[in-house]
Amino acid sequence: MNEHVSILRRAKARFGRPILLNLRPIGDYRLDEPGTCSVCGAHGKFVFNSWVIPAGQLAVFSDLTVSSAYERRESLFCRSCCSSLRVRNIADVLLSIYGDGLQSGR
Numbered sequence: 001m002n003e004h005v006s007i008l009r010r011a012k013a014r015f016g017r018p019i020l021l022n023l024r025p026i027g028d029y030r031l032d033e034p035g036t037c038s039v040c041g042a043h044g045k046f047v048f049n050s051w052v053i054p055a056g057q058l059a060v061f062s063d064l065t066v067s068s069a070y071e072r073r074e075s076l077f078c079r080s081c082c083s084s085l086r087v088r089n090i091a092d093v094l095l096s097i098y099g100d101g102l103q104s105g106r
Helices: 003-015 017-022 026-031 064-073 085-098
Strands: 033-036 043-047
Touching: 064 085
Parallel strands: none
Antiparallel strands: 033 043
């Protein structure tokens, strides 16, 4: 197992959300994205953290574009509620189907 992943898992178990949002490779900062969270309504930057996906799991993808999209989908955490891009996309779909024009928010 990748040593960084092992360290991240132990830290997440002990410290949770602050670690997920702050313990990440320096290069990940450039992949943060601005936006509005569909789950909590917060405005700000979504945090990219490449350490969320174990390296061995990404190795199954032969296409770099696919592995990058997978990392992005499982990351980009909201700083306020910690929802990932995947969770926010699910919230978008549910709101569009059942929300009758409503938006999630605080």
